[in-house]
Amino acid sequence: MKREEKKGRTRAELSAAAHELFAEVGFDSATADAIADRAGVSRRTFFRYFETKEAVFFADDEARFARFERELAERSKDETAFAAVRRLLLELAGELMLDRKRARLHHRLLASSKSLSAHDLELDMRWEAAIAEALAKDPRSAAAALLPAPLGAKMMAGAIMGVVRAGLRDWFEGGARGDLVERAQFAFQALENGFRPASTGRA
Incomplete structure (x- = not known):
């Protein structure tokens, strides 16, 4: 898989995980750590793609x-x-x-x-x-x-x-x-x- 394709896939997975979590606990109760954990990546990886949870939303x-x-x-x-x-x-x-x-x-x-x-x-x-x-x-x-x-x-x-x-x-x-x-x-x-x-x- 090419680097750009991998980055696009990770970004999409983070977005999907975030929306799943938002649906379950609400936006205000969700955290970046929980989103990263749901997507199976590190907290550092999350912030490499999105500055805030508003950004992923x-x-x-x-x-x-x-x-x-x-x-x-x-x-x-x-x-x-x-x-x-x-x-x-x-x-x-x-x-x-x-x-x-x-x-x-x-x-x-x-x-x-x-x-x-x-x-x-x-x-x-x-x-x-x-x-x-x-x-x-x-x-x-x-x-x-x-x-x-x-x-x-x-x-x-x-x-x-x-x-x-x-x-x-x-x-x-x-x-x-x-x-x-x-x-x-x-x-x-x-x-x-x-x-x-x-x-x-x-x-």
Whole structure:
């Protein structure tokens, strides 16, 4: 096994062990030592991969955000910033559906810990800032046409993240059932339409 593959495997095993322990005893009661023991590695190894237990909890979220930023920056010149944000967020919605059990656990733990909720809010603000920056740099953005940058871009990014937060909260409150991608598609359509009701075709 190559070194990078081994590191990736160890990182994944630590993440899995951490979430198992969080599910059993709660985030606040779990310790780095217990996570390392569950994964069958030393405490030193744990801290070689993660600085804190918050870091291991948010490892997947941080990886998704890093990928989102990279792919948003590397998008085709023909694709608008808004279209790219929409596409990438729909892809992320699809990923959450692949392991609904873990997604529900992650959400439940977030709601049960003030420290995790605070970190999650900080991460949300980073998502919003990244979206706003991309929209502000794209003259084709609807936000740029309505309001001067960066205000229009910031408002649009805030609206997008508001839709994301509300949609995820509703999905989790419903037991993470149903098609999250389909819900997200409807939500983005409503956002693009300014939340006006769809036309009935009547005069």
